[in-house]
Every structure is written in structure tokens, then in C-alpha cells.
Amino acid sequence: QVQLQESGPGLVKPSETLSLTCTVSGASISSYYWSWIRQPAGMGLEYIGRMHTTGSTNYNPSLKSRVTMSINTSKNQFSLKLRSLTAADTAVYYCARDDYGDRSFDLWGRGTLVTVSS
């Protein structure tokens, strides 16, 4: 059974950089796009962006200046860095497989809550 697990700090200070990792187990990360999505409490979903194991990326234009994604195929992990945090970045962050056809959003992590506060 394929599982995705987000990990990272639950609390980050304003102006700092958030680093999250999604570990994929039960399947290879290679040859797919993988994405990050976030959801502030009581609000809707926001697409952050995606990365392919070849290095190709697509970022939400509104976040692009603050986002970097990376992939470590040897560890079967992909990561998100979000810089210059504010309280508005407080949200549950999800990782998901974001490829094409029936490999699109078929796999999701459970999400990890990140709070930006001093």
C-alpha cells in the first residue's frame, strides 16, 4: 500500500523559512509529478505547486517568489521550502501525487499543521 507522510516543524517564527518533507513509501517516487497543497483552518484549498523527478517545476504565481521544491529520489522524498513566513502561511500542508490521468491526485498525505507564530 502506497503511503505519503508529511513531516516538519509544527511551529515556525515569522520571517523564517518553513521546510517540509513528504516521504513516499510503497512505491517509487520516480517519473511522476508531486505537489504541495495547503489549507488554512476553516478555509479552502490552495495549490502551492508541483515538481517532477526530472526537476521540472510549476509554482503558484502568487507564491512563486517564496517557494522552492526539491526531490531526493534516493530517499523517495520530496520537499517544500517556503520563505519569509507570515501568519497567513499558517495552514495544514498536504503532499500529493500530481501527475496525469489516473495518477493525478490519487495519493495524498494526511497533512501536517504548520503554525507561524512568535
Place this chain on the structure above:
Amino acid sequence: QAVVTQEPSLTVSPGGTVTLTCDSSTGAVTSGHYPYWFQQKPGQAPRTLIYDTTNKHSWTPARFSGSLLGGKAALTLSGAQPEDEAEYYCLLSYGGTRVFGGGTKLTVL
């Protein structure tokens, strides 16, 4: 960036039929937007119901169907069940990026 609009809330009777829609600020929604539909219940991650306008995953109940309707993407629920009460989100693709709709809270009552 495009804005994707959904009905904020809808109510359907048990056994009834309801259609949720997904509109794009850039014009008519087409198959080229590869519309997705997700169901999310409180405290859970979203679950994909529909991809590429009409396609279902193996776990998608048969009572859900996706289509294009009047320039919008649409999710139709035929024969609503109490367990279908949830938030529903659409997602549209614009070239390299994707945009979620604001979500529709569906009540089965």
C-alpha cells in the same frame, strides 16, 4: 491568476440529485482545463472523485459523475446518501499551474 468559483453551499434531500458547478474567470471551462473534483470531510485529507472532466477513480461511488455544462465543469450526485455530506472542491489547470475553487458545502437533509 485565474479565479475559480463554486457555489458556497447547496442542500440535497436523501436520494435526490444535485449538480455542483465550477466556473473560471478566464472564460468557458473546457476539457483542456482537466477539471478535477475532490470530496473533503472534516479532519480528513481531500479525496479525488473525478479527474479529467469525467473520469472516476476506482473508489469513486457510481452516483457521482463529472461533465461540462454551460461553460462550467459540473459534478452531479444522483441518489444522495447521508455520507455524501461534505465539502467539495474543483480544481482547474491553467498551463503549468492549477487553481482550486473555493469549495461547496453540500448538506444532505
